[in-house]
Amino acid sequence: RVRQDSLALDPSQQGLFYALHIRRGDLQFKEVKIEAAEMVRNLHWPNGTAMIPPGALVYVSTDDPDGRCVGCLVQRKPCEEYASPKPVGCPEDPSWKAFLDAGWHIRFLRDYLKDAPSDSLLRLANPNTHGMLESIVCSRAAIFAGTYFSTFTGYIHRLRGYHGLGEATFYHSTHYVMHPQMKKSVGHGFSREWRAGWTDDQGQLI
Numbered sequence: 001r002v003r004q005d006s007l008a009l010d011p012s013q014q015g016l017f018y019a020l021h022i023r024r025g026d027l028q029f030k031e032v033k034i035e036a037a038e039m040v041r042n043l044h045w046p047n048g049t050a051m052i053p054p055g056a057l058v059y060v061s062t063d064d065p066d067g068r069c070v071g072c073l074v075q076r077k078p079c080e081e082y083a084s085p086k087p088v089g090c091p092e093d094p095s096w097k098a099f100l101d102a103g104w105h106i107r108f109l110r111d112y113l114k115d116a117p118s119d120s121l122l123r124l125a126n127p128n129t130h131g132m133l134e135s136i137v138c139s140r141a142a143i144f145a146g147t148y149f150s151t152f153t154g155y156i157h158r159l160r161g162y163h164g165l166g167e168a169t170f171y172h173s174t175h176y177v178m179h180p181q182m183k184k185s186v187g188h189g190f191s192r193e194w195r196a197g198w199t200d201d202q203g204q205l206i
Contacts, residue, residue: 019138022062026071031173033091043172060108131152135152142168161199
């Protein structure tokens with residue numbers, strides 16, 4: 001359905017789409033819970049060109065589809081209880097408006113659930129499997145950017161590696177955008193996947 005949506009928007013793109021995983025809620029790493037505008041600024045190539053062009057269809061997998069950061073906590077206190085300027089981890093503007101301002105056509109799982117026939121596999125699927133479905137969608141995007149420290153993002157990265165798309169995977173998190181392209185894996189391993197999971201000693205796909 002996502003590819004069909006992309007084709008309807010622009011047939012010349014042949015179904016190409018982009019994807020983001022944005023983790024908010026109770027994630028304890030508050031520095032990666034940032035505004036959409038900061039993500040848009042981060043997602044640029046070193047030469048300044050946007051990774052996701054205007055007019056692109058962007059599938060957004062998130063625990064905050066309403067763009068309100070409900071459930072976001074800092075020092076065990078909900079973000080909505082903080083006055084401006086809010087602390088790190090509480091976006092001043094939690095909405096997704098910046099994505100629209102960038103010219104992106106954004107879609108969420110609920111958009112497809114709403115339009116799916118009542119007897120379709122999507123509507124009949126156990127809601128507990130929705131995360132799995134979203135990981136499959138994100139694994140096939142032309143470019144994917146996820147949340148650093150998120151193990152769900154890490155799993156999508158691994159799937160993309162199996163599909164030969166590991167090098168077209170990034171982070172929208174400030175200071176971490178190009179970490180998947182680093183030549184050497186550094187630091188603790190839980191925060192991200194690494195190409196050793198899908199390549200042999202010569203760097204070829206397994």
